[in-house]
Amino acid sequence: MTTTDASARALQLNDQGQLRHFLTIDGLDRDLLTQILDTADSFIEVGERRIKKVPLLRGCTVVNLFFESSTRTRSTFELAAKRLSADVLNLDISTSATSKGESLSDTLLNLEAMASDMFVVRHSRSGAPHFIAESVTPGVAIINAGDGRHAHPTQAMLDMLTIRQHKQRFEGLKVAIVGDILHSRVARSQIQALNILGADEVRLIAPSTLLPSDVESLGCRVDHNMQSGLKDIDVIIMLRLQRERMEGALLPSEREFYKVYGLNTDKLAYAKPDAIVMHPGPINRGVEIESAVADGPRSVILNQVTNGIAIRMAVMSMAMGGQRAQKGQDAEVRS
Amino acid sequence: MSQSESLRIANGRLLDPLSGQDSRQSLLIRDDRIAAIGAEADAAPADRVLDAAGGLITPGFIDLYCNLREPGNGQKGSIASETHAAARGGYTTVCAAPDSSPVNDSSAIAHLIRDVAERDAPIRVLPLGAATKGLNGELLSDMVGLTQAGCVALSNGPAPLANARILRRCMAYAQTFGITLMLQPQNEMLAADGFAHDGLITAQLGLLGIPEVAETTAVMEMILLAEETGVRLHLSQLSAARSVDMVAQARQRGVPVTADVAMHHLVFTEQALAGFDSRYHVQPPLRSEEDRQGLIEGVRSGAISAIVSQHQPQDPAAKNAPLGDTEPGLSSIESVLSLGLMLVERGELELQSLIRALTSGPAQVLGRPAPSLASGELADLCWIDPDARWTATPETLRSVGKHAPLMDTPLPGRVNRVWMAGREAYSREPGFGAG
Numbered sequence: 057m058t059t060t061d062a063s064a065r066a067l068q069l070n071d072q073g074q075l076r077h078f079l080t081i082d083g084l085d086r087d088l089l090t091q092i093l094d095t096a097d098s099f100i101e102v103g104e105r106r107i108k109k110v111p112l113l114r115g116c117t118v119v120n121l122f123f124e125s126s127t128r129t130r131s132t133f134e135l136a137a138k139r140l141s142a143d144v145l146n147l148d149i150s151t152s153a154t155s156k157g158e159s160l161s162d163t164l165l166n167l168e169a170m171a172s173d174m175f176v177v178r179h180s181r182s183g184a185p186h187f188i189a190e191s192v193t194p195g196v197a198i199i200n201a202g203d204g205r206h207a208h209p210t211q212a213m214l215d216m217l218t219i220r221q222h223k224q225r226f227e228g229l230k231v232a233i234v235g236d237i238l239h240s241r242v243a244r245s246q247i248q249a250l251n252i253l254g255a256d257e258v259r260l261i262a263p264s265t266l267l268p269s270d271v272e273s274l275g276c277r278v279d280h281n282m283q284s285g286l287k288d289i290d291v292i293i294m295l296r297l298q299r300e301r302m303e304g305a306l307l308p309s310e311r312e313f314y315k316v317y318g319l320n321t322d323k324l325a326y327a328k329p330d331a332i333v334m335h336p337g338p339i340n341r342g343v344e345i346e347s348a349v350a351d352g353p354r355s356v357i358l359n360q361v362t363n364g365i366a367i368r369m370a371v372m373s374m375a376m377g378g379q380r381a382q383k384g385q386d387a388e389v390r391s
Numbered sequence: 392m393s394q395s396e397s398l399r400i401a402n403g404r405l406l407d408p409l410s411g412q413d414s415r416q417s418l419l420i421r422d423d424r425i426a427a428i429g430a431e432a433d434a435a436p437a438d439r440v441l442d443a444a445g446g447l448i449t450p451g452f453i454d455l456y457c458n459l460r461e462p463g464n465g466q467k468g469s470i471a472s473e474t475h476a477a478a479r480g481g482y483t484t485v486c487a488a489p490d491s492s493p494v495n496d497s498s499a500i501a502h503l504i505r506d507v508a509e510r511d512a513p514i515r516v517l518p519l520g521a522a523t524k525g526l527n528g529e530l531l532s533d534m535v536g537l538t539q540a541g542c543v544a545l546s547n548g549p550a551p552l553a554n555a556r557i558l559r560r561c562m563a564y565a566q567t568f569g570i571t572l573m574l575q576p577q578n579e580m581l582a583a584d585g586f587a588h589d590g591l592i593t594a595q596l597g598l599l600g601i602p603e604v605a606e607t608t609a610v611m612e613m614i615l616l617a618e619e620t621g622v623r624l625h626l627s628q629l630s631a632a633r634s635v636d637m638v639a640q641a642r643q644r645g646v647p648v649t650a651d652v653a654m655h656h657l658v659f660t661e662q663a664l665a666g667f668d669s670r671y672h673v674q675p676p677l678r679s680e681e682d683r684q685g686l687i688e689g690v691r692s693g694a695i696s697a698i699v700s701q702h703q704p705q706d707p708a709a710k711n712a713p714l715g716d717t718e719p720g721l722s723s724i725e726s727v728l729s730l731g732l733m734l735v736e737r738g739e740l741e742l743q744s745l746i747r748a749l750t751s752g753p754a755q756v757l758g759r760p761a762p763s764l765a766s767g768e769l770a771d772l773c774w775i776d777p778d779a780r781w782t783a784t785p786e787t788l789r790s791v792g793k794h795a796p797l798m799d800t801p802l803p804g805r806v807n808r809v810w811m812a813g814r815e816a817y818s819r820e821p822g823f824g825a826g
Binding site: 058059060062063064067082159160161179181182183184186187191203204205206207241244268269270271273274 | 589590591592593594595596597598599600602662665666667708711712713714715716
């Protein structure tokens with residue numbers, strides 16, 4: 057176990073090894089990830105009911121703390137919390153307290169004073185949810201909804217759920233992640249999850265300017281070419297490309313990127329015939345992916361969105377359970 | 392001890408890197424000087440005698456780069472608080488970084504620092520003047536005026552010079568007047584908004600990286616310009632192994648360049664940031680294990696002349712935020728010796744090399760007489776108990792900054808007493824004012 061694994065594990069799990077925060081995939085084991093997937097599987101059915109609610113978080117207050125805007129992720133977290141019967145408060149912090157000069161610590165103190173049970177945090181700084189988890193009163197669960205370039209663990213887990221639904225297993229699978237790995241919190245979490253769950257190989261396909269230094273240390277192989285990179289691949293995960301990458305001289309143009317790395321029907325043919333295509337969204341059609349592929353039979357992009365709610369319900373209920381179990385044990389020790 | 396008394400320090404192991412002396416002998420202090428050593432010291436009458444059996448007596452430490460936070464940053468520290476912390480760390484002399492508020496770019500600020508130090512500090516404070524006005528990197532400061540006001544060298548602190556043309560002119564002007572320039576090499580365009588070593592940890596944690604070449608390209612540029620202008624150049628706080636090689640090669644061909652390294656770069660690597668620990672957000676960043684080994688080798692070989700504390704006390708708010716929003720720097724001056732002794736215990740560095748890099752090495756960089764344990768020398772001394780252990784906690788640290796490395800971990804070696812020019816600057820004895 058690396059230093060980062062050990063510190064992440066210690067922070068995220070309670071004394072019984074149950075989840076109490078969900079900050080990163082780093083340091084978690086296969087059993088726990090499988091438990092998240094199994095729990096999410098059981099929640100899929102809730103979304104198909106007439107009354108889409110279970111009482112697991114009844115009486116709990118969940119605060120969506122979004123220091124960076126994200127309609128899709130926030131909506132799925134909100135829906136997930138409501139389906140678990142929690143009271144939900146949405147705070148768009150980017151336009152409120154911190155922009156008036158209040159420090160993050162002071163913002164947290166005020167929110168804690170409102171007796172919150174869970175914070176769902178999106179922040180532009182890598183490690184911000186870790187900082188919050190270390191700062192808040194024990195008993196408050198922190199769920200990372202994406203931090204800087206670091207991690208987006210619920211997105212990675214919904215991708216894993218989608219892969220499992222279509223491929224039934226992780227062993228023997230070869231997965232390609234294509235595009236802007238350097239800036240992608242999703243890719244880091246996906247690589248960790250795939251390695252922990254036993255995928256055969258994770259291949260990153262991108263030009264050198266969009267890859268971090270020492271990227272192989274994450275447990276993956278690098279290829280700069282789509283033809284060789286997609287050979288024998290079972291799952292293709294395309295990443296979103298931001299326009300700023302051109303301005304930062306990381307790429308010459310969107311057109312050239314699409315020409316070399318954009319996924320079209322011709323390039324899809326390099327992969328296995330039954331390979332599935334994924335994308336965390338929102339899609340840039342004609343930049344990362346051709347419409348015929350995005351809307352084609354191999355695309356599972358909309359399944360990913362549906363699975364997002366189930367995964368977030370699973371993680372929220374497990375983290376709350378872990379916090380309650382820890383609280384119970386702490387009370388027992390005190391008595 | 393008052394100035395007229397004499398003090399015999401008996402039975403200590405005297406370690407003097409300058410003369411190579413390493414033996415158990417007595418030492419006599421009279422007034423501000425070492426009056427005698429060995430049998431002569433034993434035979435001479437003394438007003439007081441201290442038994443230093445088991446202890447190590449070395450020259451007092453000299454720090455080439457220390458942030459005292461005064462004037463202007465009272466919530467982070469003061470000349471009084473940080474020099475008392477320095478004395479506790481074994482130091483008798485510290486160079487005050489120029490990035491105070493206001494910046495030390497005028498003789499008035501330099502005089503103010505010296506006056507406050509004279510009043511409040513138990514040890515010697517040597518100001519470093521700013522190389523450019525306001526550290527803006529564009530307009531040269533009044534270099535001659537600053538040195539006449541007591542600045543021992545000029546530095547641009549952590550700020551870069553705007554471009555190579557200004558750097559060249561800054562060097563040429565300093566060379567005209569024999570002024571030493573202390574510069575931190577970093578290419579700002581390559582470093583951009585990074586704050587961690589661009590390597591394993593940035594890949595794992597998605598932090599913004601500073602590549603090693605941000606330092607090495609700047610080192611090469613500075614060496615070439617120093618070679619051309621002939622300025623006495625000191626490269627501050629190197630972090631990369633390849634920088635050490637470049638300095639060694641330049642020295643071999645006669646370029647007047649010296650260099651230092653911060654103690655934390657000899658002990659920690661980028662892995663210290665795992666868990667997003669903001670204490671280890673330092674500038675330049677902690678780098679790879681290979682770099683750490685290269686820096687240690689530089690100290691052993693002498694390519695690196697000095698180890699500095701790069702002490703940067705911060706108030707809690709400066710470190711209490713997500714990693715990328717925190718301010719860089721460790722509150723390190725009280726831990727430098729212990730971290731160095733950790734390296735000695737691990738067999739990574741010889742004790743002689745460690746003490747040399749804390750005493751005679753920095754003195755030579757400043758062009759001052761190297762402190763020595765010899766009769767007639769100024770009595771700047773440090774008495775170390777190498778077998779003791781201590782633990783850094785918010786309560787035990789004297790510095791206003793409580794973000795020391797390896798908090799709550801037993802650390803080897805403890806300073807028992809420090810004398811600056813014969814006067815006791817620190818004592819572990821309860822009730823002693825500076826302790």
